[in-house]
Amino acid sequence: MPREVLDPDKSTVDTASVEAGLDALDAPPTGSRSRRNLFRAVVSPIIAMVITVVIWQVLWSAAIWPEYQLPAPLTVGEQIWKITQTGQVWEFLWVSVHRAVIGFLVSVAVATPLGLLLAKVPLVRAAIGPLISGLQSLPSVAWVPAAVLWFGLTDGAIYTVVLLGAVPSIANGLVSGIDQIPPILPRVGKVLGAGRLDSARYILLPAALPGYLSGLKQGWAFSWRSLMAAELIATSPQLGFGLGQYLHNAMSLSDMSMVMAGILLIFLVGVGIELLVFRPMESAVLRARGLSGAL
Amino acid sequence: MTMTATLEATETAVRLTGVRKTFGHGNRAVTALDGIDLRVAPGEFVCLLGASGCGKTTVLNLIAGLDEPSSGKIELTTSRPAVMFQEAALMPWLTAARNVELPLRLAGVRKADRETRTQELLDLVRLGGVGDKRPHELSGGMRQRVALARALASALDGNRGEAASLLLMDEPFSALDAITRDVLQGELLRVWQTTRTAVVFVTHDVREAVRLGQRVVLLSSKPGRVVQEWSVTGLTGADELDAVAEINARLREVISSHAA
Numbered sequence: 215m216p217r218e219v220l221d222p223d224k225s226t227v228d229t230a231s232v233e234a235g236l237d238a239l240d241a242p243p244t245g246s247r248s249r250r251n252l253f254r255a256v257v258s259p260i261i262a263m264v265i266t267v268v269i270w271q272v273l274w275s276a277a278i279w280p281e282y283q284l285p286a287p288l289t290v291g292e293q294i295w296k297i298t299q300t301g302q303v304w305e306f307l308w309v310s311v312h313r314a315v316i317g318f319l320v321s322v323a324v325a326t327p328l329g330l331l332l333a334k335v336p337l338v339r340a341a342i343g344p345l346i347s348g349l350q351s352l353p354s355v356a357w358v359p360a361a362v363l364w365f366g367l368t369d370g371a372i373y374t375v376v377l378l379g380a381v382p383s384i385a386n387g388l389v390s391g392i393d394q395i396p397p398i399l400p401r402v403g404k405v406l407g408a409g410r411l412d413s414a415r416y417i418l419l420p421a422a423l424p425g426y427l428s429g430l431k432q433g434w435a436f437s438w439r440s441l442m443a444a445e446l447i448a449t450s451p452q453l454g455f456g457l458g459q460y461l462h463n464a465m466s467l468s469d470m471s472m473v474m475a476g477i478l479l480i481f482l483v484g485v486g487i488e489l490l491v492f493r494p495m496e497s498a499v500l501r502a503r504g505l506s507g508a509l
Numbered sequence: 510m511t512m513t514a515t516l517e518a519t520e521t522a523v524r525l526t527g528v529r530k531t532f533g534h535g536n537r538a539v540t541a542l543d544g545i546d547l548r549v550a551p552g553e554f555v556c557l558l559g560a561s562g563c564g565k566t567t568v569l570n571l572i573a574g575l576d577e578p579s580s581g582k583i584e585l586t587t588s589r590p591a592v593m594f595q596e597a598a599l600m601p602w603l604t605a606a607r608n609v610e611l612p613l614r615l616a617g618v619r620k621a622d623r624e625t626r627t628q629e630l631l632d633l634v635r636l637g638g639v640g641d642k643r644p645h646e647l648s649g650g651m652r653q654r655v656a657l658a659r660a661l662a663s664a665l666d667g668n669r670g671e672a673a674s675l676l677l678m679d680e681p682f683s684a685l686d687a688i689t690r691d692v693l694q695g696e697l698l699r700v701w702q703t704t705r706t707a708v709v710f711v712t713h714d715v716r717e718a719v720r721l722g723q724r725v726v727l728l729s730s731k732p733g734r735v736v737q738e739w740s741v742t743g744l745t746g747a748d749e750l751d752a753v754a755e756i757n758a759r760l761r762e763v764i765s766s767h768a769a
Contacts, residue, residue, distance in 0.1 A: 229692060229695050229699075232692055233635055233692050234635070236648070236688065236689055236692060237648060237651055240649065240650060240651070241647055241648045242645065242646060242648070398594065398596055398598040401594075401598075404574075404575060405589075405590075405592040406611060406615055406663045407589055407612055408615050412615050416614070416615065420600070421602070423602070499602075502602060502643060503601040503643070504601065504644070504646070
């Protein structure tokens with residue numbers, strides 16, 4: 215009996231439908247995010263916060279520490295309510311947040327070309343790369359005395375501290391974003407006909423976007439921290455009244471509930487901007503690329 | 510100075526004459542290719558076969574213009590061959606359609622034309638319906654087909670808007686599972702017959718080379734030289750198996766000559 219040779223082209227099932235079947239079987243499932251994920255993202259941090267406040271309340275009731283070291287949660291709440299009632303809180307927030315935003319935007323404008331130079335010019339990287347990385351680990355509060363001596367108690371001093379805090383982390387984020395581009399992508403760009411400029415615009419910059427965004431996020435955190443350090447130390451009537459000064463006053467008045475209210479407000483602004491601005495941006499970029507580690 | 514020239518004659522898609530490639534300098538220099546002569550006719554399907562280190566990828570990179578030969582001459586009829594790598598290497602931030610459109614955008618093709626061309630090419634690889642999916646939503650085989658469509662799109666520009674005249678493929682199916690590879694080999698033959706492009710296909714798989722190619726060119730390793738060529742056009746059944754056995758035997762011979 216002659217052996218039958220299977221020829222896929224002559225079999226009853228045609229290639230097109232085999233291929234369509236394979237596509238359906240092999241394509242990764244595109245399930246939408248479930249309610250459980252939403253629950254985990256929103257409800258679980260709220261529960262954690264409630265538990266923290268409960269523990270705080272219990273510790274306060276146990277009266278282990280005197281009132282001037284650990285005030286009751288309610289007293290701190292009243293403190294915030296008070297400045298909200300008088301409307302002062304908006305002034306504090308406006309002074310601090312607008313400074314942080316301006317400082318951050320200037321940092322982005324300085325750090326982006328700097329990061330591109332560091333990533334693309336080996337000589338520049340060899341020369342100032344270690345310096346930029348070193349600056350990132352230097353607490354920016356260390357710059358406050360120098361900034362005050364250079365610029366006096368002015369906005370200039372405060373912006374100097376913010377820039378020195380934020381620029382290195384944004385630049386480093388961009389550098390690592392560019393370093394992590396798979397080498398195959400620029401090669402593909404070349405065979406697809408991209409010159410140097412087109413390659414930067416259509417391949418390198420979009421490919422480096424996730425790293426750049428995480429640099430921006432870190433840069434914002436550094437701007438905010440540096441700003442608070444600067445406001446806390448460099449206080450003067452001509453500098454306006456921000457959250458840092460509020461905290462400084464609280465310390466001078468030895469009013470612990472006011473201190474904690476100040477810390478809480480600083481924390482809320484930092485977390486709020488991260489959650490409302492950077493997290494959605496980052497997760498949109500990552501999700502579009504199938505890197506949905508972030509929420 | 511580039512050694513790559515554009516061929517005027519139409520009887521050749523690509524011609525390599527005495528191509529040598531040396532990496533490194535002085536006594537640490539490694540000769541990857543030692544005098545490769547190869548001519549591929551328009552519309553011809555040639556498989557370059559060889560073990561690791563035979564420089565088959567180097568040959569492809571030289572033809573693609575990603576690297577320059579140390580000496581010798583490479584002549585092409587097209588100014589931009591279509592190139593496909595082992596990985597699909599799609600841009601992860603672009604949809605499948607945008608990936609295919611990218612080379613057209615780089616070439617400055619008008620938007621309306623870009624969209625028509627993209628849809629045609631996606632239909633050609635039977636992915637007309639998934640243009641708006643992102644690479645991570647596609648299977649490995651689908652990604653490789655998008656990469657094929659994109660490579661063909663990149664060749665349009667160098668060919669005055671005509672279909673690709675030269676397609677260079679570097680082990681494009683070796684990372685896929687067996688069933689997908691089998692289907693994609695069939696698909697590639699269909700696309701080849703539709704577009705009548707010349708193909709230079711690099712592989713280390715003898716069966717694949719015999720199934721796909723009209724001609725199989727065996728390269729030796731370190732340095733790469735052309736050892737032998739077989740015409741395998743239209744072989745079926747027992748003849749095909751015989752050809753696979755013969756080429757396999759020769760390949761094993763070449764590899765065992767490297768045993769220390």
